[in-house]
Amino acid sequence: MEEVALQGLDPQVNDPAARALTLQYFEQLKASEDGWRLCAASLTSGRYHSNDHIQFFCYQVIEHFLKTSYVSASPVVQRECKTFLMTVLQLQSQDTTKNKTFLRNKVAQVLSLAFVCDYPQRWPSFFQDLLQLLSMGPLAVDMYLKVLVAIDSEVVDRDIVHTQQETERNTMIKDTMRVDCVAQLVDSWYQIITGYESSNPETVCLCLDIIGKYVSWIDINMIANNKFVEVLIRFMRMNLLRESACDCIHEIISKGMDPVAKTKLIESFTNVLDSAGVIHPTEDEEGDFVAKLSKLVNGMGLQLIQAWQKLVKAGDSASSNVTMQAFEHKVPLMFRFLGDEDDDVSGAIITFAHDYISVLKQVKTLSEKQRQNIEGLLFVVVKKLKYDESYNFDQEGEEEAMFQEYRKQLKTIFNNLAQLDNQLIVAAVHSLVASTLQNWRNMEHQEVEVAIYLLYILGETIPPTQGPQFRDASQSKTTALQEMMRLLVTCGVSHTPHTAVTLQMFETIVRYEKFFLSEPQHIPAILTAFLDERGLHNKSKSVRSRVSYLFSRFIKGIRAHVQSYENVQEILTRIADLLVLNTPDNGLQISLTSVDKLFMYETAGTVIVSGYFPPEKKAELMKALLAPIVSKFDSIYSKMCAETDETKQFGFAQSLSHAMNFASRASKAFSNQQTMRQCSCVEPFTETLQIFLHVLNTPCHRQLLQTGVRQYLHRMVVCLESEILPYVPLAMEQLLKDAEAKELYDFLPLMNQVISKFKKEIVPFLQQIFMPVVTTIFQALNKPSDQLDQIAAAEKKLLHKGYFGFISTILNQDVAEILTLQESHNLYNILVTVVQGAVDFPDPSAQKLCFQILKKTIELWGDPGSLSGFEDFIYKNVVPACFMAPMKSTFDLKDAQTVLALGESGLVLKTVLEKRGDEFVVFLQTKYLPEVNMTPETIQEYTEALKSDPKIFKSYLKAFFARFKS
Known part of the structure; x- marks a missing residue:
């Protein structure tokens, strides 16, 4: 082989040219008729015995040959290839060099490719040849097992998508193997697991894995018999083998079978495992094994439930009752594993718990024992919903994310339990919430948080047609939910020092905002909690961030109760420090992120607009709200233009963008019922628009700043009437100047919005600028760009499509005269483009x-x-x-x-x-x-x-x- 071309395989060589040469050589060998022979000779000569990378390279070339050319090769070439494969199989079986696992796996994979092509027609003796390896010692046995794993991947593995032709081939292979060799394979497995259980447990584990894979399609009686089961049970007591044995039993009971036979099989395994004392682990048992046991019991439960469903469907009530008793007997085990301290153990059996509840939903009349099981499940779920002491609330990482995902699964079980027996669940949660909130100062934060969390998720279990029932507090009869909410807002738990409890309390308050409409006397205290160090001024950044959104929602829900001028002023004063526009020259002191501040500006706008006081007062407050933005805007723009440090310059541009976003968000408070004109707030917003328009001539960060202006204009078109029209010509002219395709595409929706709202009023102006707009669009579309620049091509395509939308808007909004009043050749050209x-x-x-x-x-x-x-x-x-x-x-x-x-x-x-x-x-x-x-x-x-x-x-x-x- 070309030694120079192989140098790029050396991981120590960090030379792109060498790597490229190696890749070229690889493609050359694959394309060559004799490339595989050269690689085969190199492997069998022993020349590269100490170089794993070159060996792997050679096997990849041979793999390509087997996948592409082997089937159509001559019988002589096929025999030559098979001889080579058996040779390297024997060489690998004798190679005692360590860390060769990846090479052994590759050899097995390559051999399996020849197998699926040749067995049984051209290589009927394949398994006889393979079984001869077993007499050559542990390495040979390992190689034999790896080949069986590779065959399973090619022929059986359901995760691999096969063509119809491959599926038919695989079915034929399995049918032939059942007759030809499965009995011998099973005998070899028994000899391996019993012969190596002491000397080579890794080999036994691999063999058990293979038994689990093959049992899905061979005769179950070959494995589920006294001989094998006795060994498997023995392995369940051996530390090095028990996890693999557990997985093997799981695969055996998961085999597709008649439901009656499946029930008998699972019950027989349950009995022997119970008799052996391994299915009930002790508290100090090693976690990984307990997780395997949990997975096994989960599999038993699921398989029995599936069998029960089939028997019910078939109308076999006698057998279905037997099967139901079988999975009912597994429920105590489910409780044990679901309630385990280790979430991996608990998570492994959640599916059984979920499906068991589904079964109970189908039962017409629940037995007393089944009702007890519902309570037992609820008890376990509540216990496992609690945060662990090790949970890091300040810096959540992968483990915390895994727990949150696990908590979602538990929440699903809780919701299903509530659907099964809503009264029971409400009563249980009521009892827990009452006892916890009355004594929260003497309890761990985990206990308090989970009680409030259960109150929170209880809302999801109430049927949509009913909704949370909150009655006037003067009525004698109030709901359990109302009593719990009253306790939540009066017990003082908002003063808890733990962020998890604080956040869950605010989440729950906002979820049940209708409670405050029935008992508005609690609103002042809750507003104070939102506004002080418990909420928006909390020392925790995550709490401040989340509460900014929750407060926005809460204010919208209860705004009818904070309409007095004093209340509005109080809220605006308390949040004033959170509305500060951060810039690079004030150190960018961030109490809230720019996204969080959007909610704050919307909230401020909402309380002003909803206020029950004269319009001139609203205008005064709105002007004060926008004043910090307006007063700083021009100076920030000047600083940006003068700044030479790119990082600071971009910081100023972001501050300008945030300012425009904040003002836009404040305008969201207006509605059809309370318009900007009715609230006398036209002037504050048009004055702000005049100042924002200054940045349209920006010498830098044009796209960022123009986006801010466009968004503000969109809002003004929604909120204003004819007051916006004087500003449209200047804005349009500046937005069109030297515009790129992306900018024009973003500009067209604004044009369409103006046309749709103002129609005839805007015709004289649009008539004048129509052709300049079209000309600018086609200049951008015809601008040369790199053919390989997919982003530019996509932007042009979007612009072209946006142009058609623009023409469509003109025609469909009854302002077609914009087109017909153009010069005739221009109109003709426009229609031709369509x-x-x-x-x-x-x-x-x-x-x-x-x-x-x-x-x-x-x-x-x-x-x-x-x-x-x-x-x-x-x-x-x-x-x-x-x-x-x-x-x-x-x-x-x-x-x-x-x-x-x-x-x-x-x-x-x-x-x-x-x-x-x-x-x-x-x-x-x-x-x-x-x-x-x-x-x-x-x-x-x-x-x-x-x-x-x-x-x-x-x-x-x-x-x-x-x-x-x-």
Whole structure:
């Protein structure tokens, strides 16, 4: 072999050129007819015995040959290859060099590739040849087992997707093996697990793994018999073997079987495991093994439940009762493992708990024991929902994330239990919450948190039709939920020092905000908790962040109770320090992130707008809210422009962007019931807009700042009426200047929004800027870019599609005069771009939009004499487009979106027929269709279909073009 080309395999060589040369050599060997021979000779010569990387390289070349060329090779080459494979199998069986596992696995994989090609026709003696290895010692046995693992991967493994041909091949292989060699394989397994249990436990574990894999498709009686079971039970008491033995038993009981036989098999295993004393682990038992036992009992429970379901479906009540008793007897074991201190042990049996509850839901009348099981499950779930003492709330890592995922699974069980017996669960939670909250100062934070968490998730278990029932506090009868909420907000638990309890309390308060509508006397105390060091001013960053969102939600829910000027002023004063705009020159002191502050500005806006006081007071408060942003904005912009340090410059740009976002978010408080004009707040927001417009000429960070201005304009178009119109021309002009494709694409929705809202009012301005906008769009689309730049290509495609949306908005918002008042050649060019989009644009949804635009133009201008020259345009451009587009090779009639586009093209032709009548039919019959070489019979058929119902014509079109394209 070429030694220079192999140097790139050395992990010590960090030379890209050497790596590239090696890769080139690898491809060369794969392509060469004799490449595999060269590699085989290198492996058997022993020349590279000490170089694992070169050996692996060689095996990869041989693997490629086996996958691509072996089947079609001559019998001589196939025999040569098999001889080599048996040679390296023997060499690996004798190689005592350590750390060769990955090479042994590769040899096994390569051999399995030859096996699936040759067995049984061309290599009927495969297993006899393989079994001969067993007399060569432990390494040979290990190699034998690795080959069986590789065969399982190729032939049986359900996680690997196979073609229909491969599936049929694999079925034939398994059928042949059952007759030919399975009995010998099973005998060899027994000899291995009994012969090596003391001397080589790793080999025994591998063999048990293989038994578990193969038992799924061989005769169960070969394994589930006294001889094997006795050994497996013995292994369950041996530290080095018990986990593998446990997994093996799990695979045995998971084998597909008749439900009655499955029940007997599981019960027999249960009895022997119970008799052996291994299925009930002690408290100090090693965790990994207990987790395996938990998985085993989980498998038993699931298999029995599946068997029960089959028997119930079959109407076999006697057998189904026996099976139900079998899994009911496993419930105490489920409790033991589900309640284990180790979450891995508990998590391994959750599925059994979940499915057991599903069974109880199907039972008409629950027995007393089953009711006790429900209570027992609830007790275990509550215990396991508690945070562990080691949970790191300040810096949550992987273990904490795993617990949260585990907690979600427990929550699902809780919800299912509540669906099963809602009254029982509510009563149990009520009792726990009452006892905990009345004594929270003397309890661990885990106990307190879980009580509040149970109150929180209880809301999810209440049927949607009922919702949380909160009655007026003056009524004698209140619900358990109401009593728990009253206790939560009056017991003082909000003063707890632990963040987990604090957060859970605020989450629960917001979930049950309707409680405060029935008992508003609690609102002042809760507002104080939100606003002081317990909530928004908590020392914990995570608490402040979450509470900023929760407070926003809470205020929206109870705003009717904080409408006085004093209340609003109090809230605004308490959150004023959280509304500060951070900049690089004030040290970027962050009490809340910019995202959190968005919620705070929305909250501030909400309390102002909802306030029950005169509009001029609202304007005064809103102006004060925006003042810190407005007063700093120009100076921050100047500092950004003057700054030479790129990091600081970007920091100033972000501050400007945040300022615009905050003002935009404050405007979310306005609604159709309380408009900006009604609240006398037009002036504060238009003054703010004037200042924001200054950054449109920005010399740096243009995209970031223009995005902020656009978003603010979007909000102003929603909130303002004609007051916004004087600012639109300047904004549009600046946003269009030197715009890139992405900027133009982002700009068009603003144009569409302005058109949709103001319609005729905006026509004079849009009439003037329409062609400059279109020209700018096509300059961006035609701007040269690197053909390999996929981002630029995608941005241009989006812009092109946005342009069609822009034209569609003009036509559909009753302002078509924006187009018709353009110079005639400009209008013609615009319409041609739409026709080109309908025919050539590589996106069926855009083509559909283009056809909709053409249909609308015909509806508007298709009548005789409606628009000069449009009749010719219809016949010369629109009608041909309806035939040319579907005939394109890219027009896939099997694609749903494309079929919708085809339907729109049909509606275009129907609209032409509606407007032009027989004139259109004559045009098709005598001019257009003959010119495209359509036969008289087809022309007659087509025009008749055109005159038919639109749905019939739509179906006809699909068949018509499918016929022509075939």
